[in-house]
Amino acid sequence: xxxxxxxxxxxxxxxxxxxxxxxxxxxxxxxxxxxxxxxxxxxxxxxxxxxxxxxxxxxxxxxxxxxxxxxxxxxxxxxxxxxxxxxxxxxxxxxxxxxxxxxxxxxxxxxxxxxxxxxxxxxxxxxxxxxxxxxxxxxxxxxxxxxxxxxxxxxxxxxxxxxxxxxxxxxxxxxxxxxxxxxxxxxxxxxxxxxxxxxxxxxxxxxxxxxxxxxxxxxxxxxxxxxxxxxxxxxxxxxxxxxxxxxxxxxxxxxxxxxxxxxxxxxxxxxxxxxxxxxxxxxxxxxxxxxxxxxxxxxxxxxxxxxxxxxxxxxxxxxxxxxxxxxxxxxxxxxxxxxxxxxxxxxxxxxxxxxxxxxxxxxxxxxxx
Amino acid sequence: xxxxxxxxxxxxxxxxxxxxxxxxxxxxxxxxxxxxxxxxxxxxxxxxxxxxxxxxxxxxxxxxxxxxxxxxxxxxxxxxxxxxxxxxxxxxxxxxxxxxxxxxxxxxxxxxxxxxxxxxxxxxxxxxxxxxxxxxxxxxxxxxxxxxxxxxxxxxxxxxxxxxxxxxxxxxxxxxxxxxxxxxxxxxxxxxxxxxxxxxxxxxxxxxxxxxxxxxxxxxxxxxxxxxxxxxxxxxxxxxxxxxxxxxxxxxxxxxxxxxxxxxxxxxxxxxxxxxxxxxxxxxxxxxxxxxxxxxxxxxxxxxx
Numbered sequence: 285x286x287x288x289x290x291x292x293x294x295x296x297x298x299x300x301x302x303x304x305x306x307x308x309x310x311x312x313x314x315x316x317x318x319x320x321x322x323x324x325x326x327x328x329x330x331x332x333x334x335x336x337x338x339x340x341x342x343x344x345x346x347x348x349x350x351x352x353x354x355x356x357x358x359x360x361x362x363x364x365x366x367x368x369x370x371x372x373x374x375x376x377x378x379x380x381x382x383x384x385x386x387x388x389x390x391x392x393x394x395x396x397x398x399x400x401x402x403x404x405x406x407x408x409x410x411x412x413x414x415x416x417x418x419x420x421x422x423x424x425x426x427x428x429x430x431x432x433x434x435x436x437x438x439x440x441x442x443x444x445x446x447x448x449x450x451x452x453x454x455x456x457x458x459x460x461x462x463x464x465x466x467x468x469x470x471x472x473x474x475x476x477x478x479x480x481x482x483x484x485x486x487x488x489x490x491x492x493x494x495x496x497x498x499x500x501x502x503x504x505x506x507x508x509x510x511x512x513x514x515x516x517x518x519x520x521x522x523x524x525x526x527x528x529x530x531x532x533x534x535x536x537x538x539x540x541x542x543x544x545x546x547x548x549x550x551x552x553x554x555x556x557x558x559x560x561x562x563x564x565x566x567x568x569x570x571x572x573x574x575x576x577x578x579x580x581x582x583x584x585x586x587x588x589x590x591x592x593x594x595x596x597x598x599x600x601x602x603x604x605x606x607x608x609x610x611x612x613x614x615x616x617x618x619x620x621x622x623x624x625x626x627x628x629x630x631x632x633x634x635x636x637x638x639x640x641x642x643x644x645x646x647x648x649x650x651x652x653x
Numbered sequence: 654x655x656x657x658x659x660x661x662x663x664x665x666x667x668x669x670x671x672x673x674x675x676x677x678x679x680x681x682x683x684x685x686x687x688x689x690x691x692x693x694x695x696x697x698x699x700x701x702x703x704x705x706x707x708x709x710x711x712x713x714x715x716x717x718x719x720x721x722x723x724x725x726x727x728x729x730x731x732x733x734x735x736x737x738x739x740x741x742x743x744x745x746x747x748x749x750x751x752x753x754x755x756x757x758x759x760x761x762x763x764x765x766x767x768x769x770x771x772x773x774x775x776x777x778x779x780x781x782x783x784x785x786x787x788x789x790x791x792x793x794x795x796x797x798x799x800x801x802x803x804x805x806x807x808x809x810x811x812x813x814x815x816x817x818x819x820x821x822x823x824x825x826x827x828x829x830x831x832x833x834x835x836x837x838x839x840x841x842x843x844x845x846x847x848x849x850x851x852x853x854x855x856x857x858x859x860x861x862x863x864x865x866x867x868x869x870x871x872x873x874x875x876x877x878x879x880x881x882x883x884x885x886x887x888x889x890x891x892x893x894x895x896x897x898x899x900x901x902x903x904x905x906x907x908x909x910x911x912x913x914x915x916x917x918x919x920x921x922x923x924x925x926x927x928x929x930x931x932x933x934x935x936x937x938x939x940x941x942x943x944x945x946x947x948x949x950x951x952x953x954x955x956x957x958x
Contacts (some may be wrong), residue, residue: 343759345766393943399758400690401942404893408935411890419928530886534770541763596774602767603749606760 341481346410354513387506429524550614670915679862695889701870742863900948
């Protein structure tokens with residue numbers, strides 16, 4: 285009973301979770317389960333990026349770098365490349381920790397930067413990391429990457445190439461991550477992130493250590509990409525530098541923005557929607573339009589391929605989203621509530637954040653409505 | 654150390670840097686006036702190459718034309734590419750950036766990335782996912798400068814870039830519109846009180862920046878002989894590095910930064926390995942931003958979050 289009562293505020297996510305757990309039992313199409321498992325990897329990545337962008341308000345355009353580091357950590361530790369065959373489960377955690385450490389290492393030099401300089405430096409990092417993997421074939425396999433990565437086992441059960449066990453593992457890790465992230469968000473550190481996001485100067489003057497707060501945001505954000513990376517390459521069995529180019533960082537960012545920056549469940553929805561949109565829906569749409577074009581005799585419809593239009597649709601979608609609904613599909617109502625609720629009662633840090641909306645009137649650029 | 658080789662690379666760096674410098678001017682002008690990293694600028698530059706190729710194909714230009722016809726075709730191509738890209742810049746500003754003025758920083762930045770991806774995808778749809786050959790119209794004999802050789806194309810690149818930089822400098826410093834741009838960059842509110850039409854001035858800034866990017870696109874096509882839809886991403890990032898290195902908001906700095914980055918790229922390729930050029934450039938960007946965020950020539954900008 286107590287557990288039930290504690291779950292009550294989360295009943296919608298719990299129902300959705302149960303539906304997702306039943307999904308492979310109902311849909312026996314291995315392709316669909318596979319797409320769902322890949323989408324789950326991107327859910328983990330979006331959850332991690334949400335800590336950096338959504339909670340702490342630091343625009344990270346090179347998040348794929350950490351995904352790459354987590355992926356390579358497991359790939360190199362459990363493949364014939366070095367002849368190391370370390371077990372999957374401890375390495376899953378190690379990959380996440382290594383990614384987290386690199387998050388702090390790469391985050392450290394950028395902390396003095398503000399706003400869009402930070403964006404451009406992280407973009408640079410996002411380019412540097414895969415290039416380094418590409419340029420050191422002796423240590424990372426270069427262009428060919430690493431092949432024959434070990435598949436996980438549980439008590440003698442081989443995961444193999446069947447997507448279903450990966451799917452369930454990912455669901456378990458996502459659930460644990462969401463619980464962890466929600467606890468983190470409500471902790472002292474999480475509230476500090478929100479305060480930094482709302483107004484950095486006010487947060488600093490309230491005694492928040494900006495350096496440590498931002499560094500931890502980078503580090504925790506990267507940590508979750510390590511989980512995603514290790515599971516992703518274990519499932520795929522191969523890793524190469526071209527899996528981590530800028531389009532990956534951009535896609536994850538688009539997921540976070542679409543879902544609603546800062547809202548954990550929104551971000552999950554954003555990632556799932558966008559991933560299924562690009563892998564399944566665009567294919568289906570192309571086929572529908574082809575058959576529609578044939579029956580109506582319209583040539584354009586029979587030749588159009590919506591998969592090729594993916595980034596045009598993403599780009600225009602992002603522009604329209606920013607113009608019409610910048611808070612995303614599922615804006616973070618709860619955090620807003622926390623911020624306003626605790627103005628009088630709790631820490632002054634959070635109180636400063638509430639006035640952020642009125643702040644900036646004197647710096648509003650020209651032509652603003 | 655082989656000094657002849659070094660001098661030769663210096664020349665190569667000069668022509669490479671000239672193109673970066675022209676692109677960097679657009680970044681720095683836009684950042685100077687509305688403090689936005691216009692991510693789409695690199696793709697506007699590449700779109701310039703594509704429009705130029707389309708124009709040349711339409712004109713039926715080839716190497717075997719009479720010299721007068723060739724010069725005419727090139728002038729028309731430059732004009733078309735520059736005007737089309739200038740117009741594109743104005744349209745992007747009007748519909749994507751202007752409605753977001755005054756919003757939190759994240760919104761216009763994400764919009765800029767969205768515009769950039771849309772443009773890239775459009776270019777890919779237009780001419781395909783592989784590099785496209787660009788007609789080699791200008792005869793390219795080499796001249797000997799002592800032991801160092803300079804190609805006619807390199808001279809053309811450097812000369813046309815310097816002409817554009819000088820023209821821009823003259824425009825910004827000596828014309829009324831240029832004065833309006835500088836005033837708006839310095840204090841838009843005061844500028845508005847003085848009767849300057851802010852919206853027009855910002856649109857003009859985008860027009861000129863994109864115009865220069867379009868010209869750089871034509872030059873790139875002629876110089877390298879092939880164009881690729883994805884070029885703008887890398888070139889844009891490198892040109893932005895040049896703008897930051899020179900001091901963002903400062904047009905002289907952007908030109909200087911472009912040449913410095915050009916040298917860094919060719920020297921890394923020569924002495925370390927060409928595959929490390931990009932890593933070195935981005936490392937330079939990171940180091941500059943950390944240790945001298947105002948750049949080589951930049952003045953202290955007000956800090957913004």
